Amino acid sequence: MTVTEARQQFISTWGAMGTHWGINRTMAQVHALLMISANPLTQDDIMAQLNISRGNVNMNIRELIDWGLVDRVIIAGERKEYFTAEKDIWKVATQIIKERKKRELDPMMKLIDQMSKVEGDKNDKDVKVFLDTINGIQKFGAHADDMLGLLVKSDENWFLSTVLKLIK
Amino acid sequence: MTVTEARQQFISTWGAMGTHWGINRTMAQVHALLMISANPLTQDDIMAQLNISRGNVNMNIRELIDWGLVDRVIIAGERKEYFTAEKDIWKVATQIIKERKKRELDPMMKLIDQMSKVEGDKNDKDVKVFLDTINGIQKFGAHADDMLGLLVKSDENWFLSTVLKLIK
DNA sequence: ACAGATTTTCAATAATTTTTGAAAATTTTA
DNA sequence: TAAAATTTTCAAAAATTATTGAAAATCTGT
Incomplete structure (x- = not known):
């Protein structure tokens, strides 16, 4: 080649x-x-x-x-x-993550928050499963938000060395 | 609603x-x-x-x-x-990550590895920039691979509580 | 083995997304 | 300010991707 x-x-x-x-x-x-x-x-x-x-x-x-x-x-x-x-791939990645969070995760979580507030017959199994799913996504989204924030704010060496220690 | x-x-x-x-x-x-x-x-x-x-x-x-x-x-x-x-959103997310790693990241990294081996005139600035970019992606990919592996293997509570401590 | 029920396939069609290219708008130079 | 260079826009065309629906295949009980 x-x-x-x-x-x-x-x-x-x-x-x-x-x-x-x-x-x-x-x-x-x-x-x-x-x-x-x-x-x-x-x-x-x-x-x-x-x-x-x-x-x-x-x-x-x-x-x-x-x-x-x-x-x-x-x-x-x-x-x-x-x-x-930009040629530094870490910067490229964090920039993409930052934008996608803003464009996709944030609006989605706003909708999920609204949905989590709906009132419904809690004896209906489908209603219960719906609310549980929404709640799960809400919690997950909050964590993901924190983690992506951390990732984007930190510089490459700090982040990787800190997290990679967890693997050992 | x-x-x-x-x-x-x-x-x-x-x-x-x-x-x-x-x-x-x-x-x-x-x-x-x-x-x-x-x-x-x-x-x-x-x-x-x-x-x-x-x-x-x-x-x-x-x-x-x-x-x-x-x-x-x-x-x-x-x-x-x-x-x-599956209704547990953590499991859904890790499953998606596992699949996408297999389908997208792994084949891409294989190609990148091949490209990193090309010989070329190192006085040509474009060649130098190309090899540097490929090299950066290679290192980045290896880290990403480790992290995704960690993420997928670990269970939700372990992973989140461990990583979120880093924020404080 | 047959008949009815159910699932799968896939060529044709529909919907969506991307690309073109020429006209309009803008910018720069003199 | 005029004309040449350059960039931007956007309607039409091309390319791609998703969907339908009916025929073929498969399965299930008797």
Whole structure:
């Protein structure tokens, strides 16, 4: 495997991974390309390297910026905009966790809290099971929230060394 | 909000959540329905409650069984098959984590390991950045693997109480 | 072994999501 | 301020994914 092949493979694998995580393939590929590029790239660079249209690049770049995974870079004397991605994988992971917590976990837990308050006939077995399930999710969600907060606030070395001690 | 409305809401929310996690909406809804049902349900029950076709129920149930989230139940004297889902949310979460690790993380790390071995011109900045990124992912993946293993093996109380102490 | 009940399969269809590309908007230079 | 360069938008087209439903397969009791 040559480096060029490996780079291609990486972009394609990272893209496939994205689809398993609710992120569209192209967005993940653009992200992959920027992660393994030493220098910032323009929209045209990305279009050329991934063989996709300008509109597609533009939309996915915007979304990546929104996720806090990609930054616009101004290069003095250049007219075009350049883009770059964070390369420290720990930072990438914590950023994704932070965003997903905000976008998915938080709204879900708000709904669960509301549902936990419904009144119902406690002799009905289905009602009982429903309330138990909701309650379980509520408790679980609170713990998950604490843990993700801890994970995101801490730096890599602190977190890993502390938690990994538990394994021994 | 009545219990009936809340149950509806839960099914719909859980389904929407599924799409963010690479699981199809209907599969997540079937799972939600089974989680909040006191008694096992038949394919016909699920068809009726979610308003979906027999083939759809059948396929999604099969997939849920494959994920280890739903079990077939034999009821003595009944001809039809019944289905039930684990209701302990901790067990549900660890089961999902275990499966996703197997299906996604493990194959990805195998590829990353291969890529980390490519030879290339180390004076090329892109090659250097590529290898650094791959290496970072490799280390990160190994840690994540350890942590997920720990999480899945441990029971809820042990894990949460141990890790949550870190917060204080 | 047969008939009725139930489950499974899968080609066709429907719904959803992604991508394109050209027009509009914006920005920059002179 | 005008024109060239660049970015953004978005309706239409393409691609992908999910769903249906009826036929085939399987199972169960007699």
